[in-house]
Amino acid sequence: MRWLAQQLQQLASKGLRRQLRPLPCSGPHVTYKGRRLLNLASNDYLGLSTDPRLVTAAREALERWGVGTGAARLVVGNRPVHEALEAALADLKEAEAALVFPSGYATNVGVLSALAGPRDQIFADALNHASLNDGARLSRASFRYYRHRDLEQLQRLLEGPGPRPGGRRFIVTDAIFSMDGTLAPLNELVVLAERYDALLVVDDAHGTGIVGPEGRGTAHYLGVASRIPLQIATLSKALGVQGGAAIGSALLIDYLLHRARAFIYSTGLAPVLAAAALEAVRIIRTEEGERRRRQQQRLVARLKAGLEAQGYIVRHEAPAPMLAVLVGTPEAAMQLATYLEAQGVLVGAIRPPTVPPGTSRIRLAPMATHTDEDIEAALAAFPRAEVWAHHAD
Missing domain, CATH: 3.40.640.10 (Type I PLP-dependent aspartate aminotransferase-like (Major domain))
Structure with a gap:
């Protein structure tokens, strides 16, 4: 089975090795290794999974x-x-x-x-x-x-x-x-x-x-x-x-x-x-559902505007419930995701084959159960784009 180990090592060398992480739930905040993290990596857009x-x-x-x-x-x-x-x-x-x-x-x-x-x-x-x-x-x-x-x-x-x-x-x-x-x-x-x-x-x-x-x-x-x-x-x-x-x-x-x-x-x-x-x-289908949709989309718009103001290239079209911050290589995506986690923000580092080579990115999806303070905390965790580029080099 040496070839399996070699294949996995090749993935690791390209920044493509994956791992599972045990998390207690998919709420707006999660606990991992004893730390409370702001969760922007979920698809639980309306926050209903724990309702x-x-x-x-x-x-x-x-x-x-x-x-x-x-x-x-x-x-x-x-x-x-x-x-x-x-x-x-x-x-x-x-x-x-x-x-x-x-x-x-x-x-x-x-x-x-x-x-x-x-x-x-x-x-x-x-x-x-x-x-x-x-x-x-x-x-x-x-x-x-x-x-x-x-x-x-x-x-x-x-x-x-x-x-x-x-x-x-x-x-x-x-x-x-x-x-x-x-x-x-x-x-x-x-x-x-x-x-x-x-x-x-x-x-x-x-x-x-x-x-x-x-x-x-x-x-x-x-x-x-x-x-x-x-x-x-x-x-x-x-x-x-x-x-x-x-x-x-x-x-x-x-x-x-x-x-x-x-x-x-x-x-x-x-x-x-x-x-x-x-x-x-x-x-x-209730009015509450409509309020949750408006809240989630408002938070997406605020996050997008803040990241663009910090110099990041952001892909998003309203009313899509997620956005993507382009960073380029798998290694860069993993480095930025690791940095953000150290700042208390959990994000998705999306790499090939999920996306085309050269377009690795950070995927962000606020939940309707997040607050304005959560989004401001996320923006504060991101370094300015030019500062991060220098750090990554």
């Missing part, structure tokens, strides 16, 4: 249905709470039906490998999440990337040779690119999909719950939800739980029920998680 109402819903489900389902949902693993959650998600997205998977990754892999096949073509944004790419490859369809948000290149690809006889075309994109804090051009993608008879699949993992009216998501924010046949949502970001869902027409969801292997051959989502997610969907 007492979700905990209560999970506890009641635990007492009613136990810990796990004991089987795949098509066997004996289906519970009423699964169907209630799917109905709530479909209503949130103003769609006919939804199908809940054990994770967002499983959803994307399951959906694309079920819908597409060897005769088909898939055109995907180059910065899509890995789960979309893996699902596309598993489908065995002809798989082509187009440059990030490059509509002209996508149109040229669509104007090229079509799929094999009997085949279909798919355009696949994230709605919000979570490592850049930017939005997909959904309005233009809808037009291209309709013009070239392609099925548009939109993964709204980072928009569901935090973007748009009542947290309905990015497609509703941009006014094109009714023209997108299939959306993917996750329960693990703004909803604060775990799991994923495919959302679309009743016909499409029924097809996935029969063909999505990641659903068919997986044990059903734990009832405690389904119940907590159902409560989260209820909360995000």
Whole structure:
């Protein structure tokens, strides 16, 4: 097994070695090695993962249905709470039906490998999440990337040779690119999909719950939800739980029920998680949910303005709930993350293969449960960009 040690050493030499860290929770502050840290590394945008109402819903489900389902949902693993959650998600997205998977990754892999096949073509944004790419490859369809948000290149690809006889075309994109804090051009993608008879699949993992009216998501924010046949949502970001869902027409969801292997051959989502997610969907659609969204987005804007004033290059487009501070090399990202942790701020150092080489970054995501004082503390922890560049050299 020497080759494994050598491979790991090579990763370490490039600043790409990872490690797990035991943290007590994903709240606005966490304790690590006896130190209290400001947590800006989470996807828990609305701060619901530790909300007492979700905990209560999970506890009641635990007492009613136990810990796990004991089987795949098509066997004996289906519970009423699964169907209630799917109905709530479909209503949130103003769609006919939804199908809940054990994770967002499983959803994307399951959906694309079920819908597409060897005769088909898939055109995907180059910065899509890995789960979309893996699902596309598993489908065995002809798989082509187009440059990030490059509509002209996508149109040229669509104007090229079509799929094999009997085949279909798919355009696949994230709605919000979570490592850049930017939005997909959904309005233009809808037009291209309709013009070239392609099925548009939109993964709204980072928009569901935090973007748009009542947290309905990015497609509703941009006014094109009714023209997108299939959306993917996750329960693990703004909803604060775990799991994923495919959302679309009743016909499409029924097809996935029969063909999505990641659903068919997986044990059903734990009832405690389904119940907590159902409560989260209820909360995000209330006035309180709207207040939390406004607070989170206000904190993002303040953090962005402060970092730009300190000389940093920041990627972000409102209303994305995260932003990225570009630093270049993996080593620089790790050095800055380590420095910030020493100052009491926990951040994500994002490196290849998650992002392209030369674009390593610090990813920051305030939570609705953070305060103005928290954001000022984070800004104070960052050295000015030119000072940090000199220090890093």
